[in-house]
Amino acid sequence: MIPYGRQDITQADIDAVIEVLESEFLTQGPKVPAFEQAIASKVGASYGVAVNSATSALHIACLALGLGPGDWLWTSPITFVASANCALYCGAQVDFVDIDPCSYNLDPSALEAKLVVAEREGRLPKIVVPVHLSGQPCDMQAIYALAMRYGFKIIEDASHAIGGKYRGEYVGNCRYSDITVFSFHPVKIITAGEGGVATTNDRVLAERMALSRSHGITRDPALMTQVPDGSWYYQQICLGFNYRMTELQAALGISQLKRLDSYIERRHEIAREYEGAFRGLPIVTPVQCSDGYSAYHLYVIRLQLESISLSHKEVFEALRRCGVGVNLHYIPVHIQPYYQKMGYGFGDFPEAEKYYREAISLPMYATLTSEQQTLVVRAVKSAIRLPS
Known part of the structure; x- marks a missing residue:
């Protein structure tokens, strides 16, 4: 995995x-x-x-x-x-x-x-x-x-x-x-x-x-x-x-x-590879804001579900079955049971909830190899049922 x-x-x-x-x-x-x-x-x-x-x-x-x-x-x-x-x-x-x-x-x-x-x-x-x-x-x-x-x-x-x-x-x-x-x-x-x-x-x-x-x-x-x-x-x-x-x-x-800057540079290289690989697909890749230089701790994609025949959950689980340890960052805090007891609930923050329904965190770390990243890209294309 x-x-x-x-x-x-x-x-x-x-x-x-x-x-x-x-x-x-x-x-x-x-x-x-x-x-x-x-x-x-x-x-x-x-x-x-x-x-x-x-x-x-x-x-x-x-x-x-x-x-x-x-x-x-x-x-x-x-x-x-x-x-x-x-x-x-x-x-x-x-x-x-x-x-x-x-x-x-x-x-x-x-x-x-x-x-x-x-x-x-x-x-x-x-x-x-x-x-x-x-x-x-x-x-x-x-x-x-x-x-x-x-x-x-x-x-x-x-x-x-x-x-x-x-x-x-x-x-x-x-x-x-x-x-x-x-x-x-x-x-x-x-x-x-x-x-x-x-x-x-x-x-x-x-x-x-x-x-x-x-x-x-x-x-x-x-x-x-x-x-x-x-x-x-x-x-x-x-x-x-x-x-x-x-x-x-x-x-x-x-x-x-001592290795922080080199780690960040490598993460940006990985992000550029993902960006190129997913261009034209029904996937929203991370935006680089003009005032910011991301540390790329995570690489979060959003699925354009209206253009994909599978659900968010089905794509996520398909990636796991392919050996890609995707995650989801994060479940909105306000819909956690503890916070719902305080009166918060679904519908309170619609952009956050829409993000949650579409987001998947792909592998992103400095030692991710090109071969591993190629496998991730292939798995994503397979999961959304597109030719690799």
């Missing part, structure tokens, strides 16, 4: 992890701050805060921005559930903004229309979380302009977008946001085994996130309420969590980061 995504572990990665295993630190050593600095420097941000997952990063980002009971967080319905769940962890409420039918990202026009109504009703969001789906950057300039007008904070969910660019600069520099979150799950562009990093240009936000990831504990006398009793002294000054990244994860991440 050709998977839709997979990690690439080299001998250099293995050596980096072994070096940590043979060192004095497995956690809370020098590698984690080195990884934080490496990520921040790469994307052009002032600070990086490493944690054990992107979900944890979203949570502490919300906490750092003061999200709590009575507040609202808005995000895209086409995302992994963590983009919305992070608000619920804080006791806040969640709402969604429908997607742009071309980019599949949160639609700034739909956001503006919803903000107009929310302002009139007195329930503007405290935080908006644009999700760079598949690595395609959102229209952050437009979203930022709305933030300035309506007073909400922005967390970029860039779990798919490390190495992507917006307006010629790396995603994660926080030019148009307060905080950006990256994921290093094994199927992502680079991996730390697991883990996440939140970047920001605000020192106070970075300090708050650093406290939240480790039980709210500090050893910094400047943050304490009294003079330390001795060199052993620490204080818990807020409620935090055990969200720390290990030295092993950080070492792997540092090693992988």
